[in-house]
Amino acid sequence: MTSIDSAGRDRTEPPKIRFDGIGKVFHGRGRSVTALQDINLDVAAGEFLVLVGPSGCGKSTLLDLLGGLAAPTSGRILVDGVPITGPGLDRGVVFQQYALLPWRTAQGNVEFGLEAKGVPRRERADRAREYLHLVGLSGFHDRYPHELSGGMKQRVAIARSLAFDPDILLMDEPFAALDAQTRDGLQDELLRIWQQTGKTIVFITHGIEEAVYLGQRVAVLTSRPGRLKEIVEIPIAGRTDTEDLRSDPEFTRYRHQIWSLLRDEVSRAQDQELARNRQEASVV
């Protein structure tokens, strides 16, 4: 097994998630694009893993594969040793644009996942309240999405994904559409919830600070085709206890390390795009 698992982690314990030689090729308009290539990665149970990479590197594709919304062209993804064949309630997805049903209240939206799971009506209401409380939205259960701010909508979305009790939480740039202050607040909330619930979290972002702040490990992807460039361990303990962790020298060091790893990829991605535009222009 050539899994790029640099950590000296107990290999006898099976991984929660295993990406096994994942590749994804898209065909369209007469050419094919390799979005992901040969991704090998293990995620331990209860781990907070952040995937970071330049835009268009296939981060979201990887999450779609993990969510079972698309199938890989090559390789397979194992959850608890079993290959993924489709979506399932063992994985909850949180999208950047919240994906709340606008005709349902906050509570109704949280109950939506529970309905999918077949939880009885009475229990649904109780559990929805409980999880709205967990994300700090007690008293907002009867609000419709259009009555909530972006941060509150994302809290509802997180509550919805937690309520049906998946082992794994998949988050696709969940805080990217929020303002900086709301984002900082929600990052702390997420860490708290993660510690409280012990979920395995796979979190996608293009924000370096966000990656270092949240991830126990940060997996850096290359620009297209997306490959695993390096995995950086961020052994910072007690993040939420430290006041202003972001100005901690250790934090800055990790931030710089990932920034350096990404810099080459970002400029490479830009070159690729320029070349592509030039090519298209010359065809026209």
Add this chain to the structure above:
Amino acid sequence: MSSATTSSATIARPAALAANPEAPAPVATPPVVERPAAAARRWGSRAISVFTAVATRLVAIGLLAAGWELFPRLGLADATFLPPLSEVLVAWWQLAASGELTAHLQASLLRSLGGFGLAIVIAIPLGLVIGWYAPIANLLNPLLEVFRNTAALALLPVFVLILGLGETSKVAIILYACSWPILLNTVSGVRTVDPLLIKSARSLGLGPVRLFQKVVLPAAVPTIFTGIRLAGAYSILILIAAEMVGAKAGLGYLINYAQYNFAVPDMYAGIITISAIGLLVNQLLVHLERRFSTWRTQ
């Protein structure tokens, strides 16, 4: 959510929706503490603003009524062809008192509601099927475009030819005319559901049936209702035209018949009645539509 009514199938959105009174309330407003005097003053100014709003709306109608009354009386218009409003109202009252108006009204409403109701029952399920299965939609779309752009009344002679002069052809033409806005809006409502909502529901492992029932259908309801509201207006418009061809009762018949017999006030009484019904139906449907789409405010 971006409004789900961008396809060519959708006809203009109601202004009433844009000016939704239930605009997003500011979240967690601190309770406003007011002294009773201030509250009373606020209530007073509110009453005045409501009064002005109502008055503004009545001014234009009032002017029309006054003009209608005065022009013939002052000899500015020929009173034979445009009798003063008061005479029309007297004629209307006589028609109503004799029970004649009720009979016509009943005949008209039965046709109108019959065609309209059947259109709802037929067009919504059909639209849901067409919208849900993309290949069917692609196959039928050119055909739908052709029929949509053919004025329903152009087909009235065809309906009369095939179904005769009786009730069937009248209900059928109304059914036909009402079906298009409902059908096309339903198709577009189903096809323009936010893909992210579908993706999110799929990630929860929802099968196609439940996906349709819990996401696609509710998301399409406001668009479908826009179609229903338009169809309601059509049902009255087409009704009158249909009743002017070989009917023995109905408001369209009344108007036409009165004109033939030079009972001009009766003719205007019929016209006023039909315009009142049109207004009423539209108000009712706008109200219903708003109830079903309070969430679509952006």
